[in-house]
Amino acid sequence: MITGWIVALVMVVCARTAWRRFYRFPDRTEHDVVSYLMLIDLGELSDLVDTLMEERLRYELPPREFRQAQLKRLRLLQEYTRWMRRNADILQEWGEYGFHRRLHAAEDGIRSGSLQLIEASRHFRHGARAIQLRLHILFIRMNLFPSRPVPLLAPARHIDETFDLLFAYQSLRIAAEYLSRAYGEDCYENLAQVL
Numbered sequence: 001m002i003t004g005w006i007v008a009l010v011m012v013v014c015a016r017t018a019w020r021r022f023y024r025f026p027d028r029t030e031h032d033v034v035s036y037l038m039l040i041d042l043g044e045l046s047d048l049v050d051t052l053m054e055e056r057l058r059y060e061l062p063p064r065e066f067r068q069a070q071l072k073r074l075r076l077l078q079e080y081t082r083w084m085r086r087n088a089d090i091l092q093e094w095g096e097y098g099f100h101r102r103l104h105a106a107e108d109g110i111r112s113g114s115l116q117l118i119e120a121s122r123h124f125r126h127g128a129r130a131i132q133l134r135l136h137i138l139f140i141r142m143n144l145f146p147s148r149p150v151p152l153l154a155p156a157r158h159i160d161e162t163f164d165l166l167f168a169y170q171s172l173r174i175a176a177e178y179l180s181r182a183y184g185e186d187c188y189e190n191l192a193q194v195l
Contacts, residue, residue, distance in 0.1 A: 027097055028090065028093040028094045028097050029094070029097060030094065030098075030180070030183045030187045032094070033090060033091070033094050033191065034190045034191055034193070034194050036090050037087050037090055037091075037194045037195070038083040038084075038086060038087055039194055040080065040083060040084060040087070040169070040195075042166070042169075044076075044080075045077075045080050045166065046166060048073055048076060048077045048080070048153060049077065049153055049154050049156070049157040049165065049166070050154060051152070051154040054070075054152050054153060054154055057069055057070075058150075063150070066150055067142070067146070067150050070142070070150050070151070070153070071139075071142060071143075073153060074135060074138060074139055074142070074153060075139075077135060077153055077156070078132065078135050078136075078139070081128050081131055081132050081135065081165070082132070084124070084128060084165075084169050085124075085125055085128045085129070085132070087172075088121045088124045088125045088128070088172055089121070089125065091117055091121050091172065091175075091176050092117070092118055092121035092122065092125070094114075094117070094176075094179075095113075095114040095115070095116075095117035095118040095121060095175075095179065096114070096118060097114075098110050098111070098113070098114035098117075098179065099111055099114035099115055099118060108182065109181075109182035110179065110182045110183065113175070113178050113179035113181075113182045114179055116175045116178060116179070117172075117175040117176055117178075117179050119175075120168075120171050120172045120174075120175040120176075121172060121175075123163075123168060123171070123172075124168045124169060124171070124172045127159055127163035127165070127168055128165065128168075130159050130163075131156060131157065131159065131165055134156050135156060138151050138153075138156065173195045176191060176195060177191065177192065177195065180192075
């Protein structure tokens with residue numbers, strides 16, 4: 001039975017890897033970034049994971065209404081995390097393209113900026129994947145065990161002391177802005193409107 005689970009897991013990982021390779025955007029230039037990015041409302045996102053906001057909702061709402069509000073907030077946080085991971089994928093493809101094009105060229109800021117963006121994207125994607133898993137587990141628990149206390153979303157933004165969802169996304173944004181400046185002021189202005 002355990003062998004079957006391991007084989008199934010390996011097959012899922014292989015299928016996901018093949019799917020990603022098939023749908024990759026192999027030569028994403030600076031012109032192919034802005035129109036593909038999702039606009040993230042950081043104010044609303046920070047409200048979703050704000051401890052004081054959750055405590056205020058818990059205090060002001062009856063338990064049943066608080067549960068319903070938390071379910072809605074949990075779904076919205078799941079969507080935001082998915083959108084941010086998508087943005088990280090797009091930015092990583094852009095960084096990889098810029099890095100490989102400038103691999104043997106003189107340093108002009110694009111190669112180092114691309115490398116920083118790749119590292120920030122990978123860090124964010126791996127951490128966001130763990131947070132998505134945690135959010136799915138919270139969602140399942142809330143639906144299957146309605147008598148259990150309603151969980152707070154604020155602790156879900158941290159994996160450990162090395163990853164915070166909002167700070168990691170901010171680092172990703174800064175790396176993208178740094179790279180866009182290396183491409184020129186027009187690229188920076190276009191990207192700044194979306195990020």
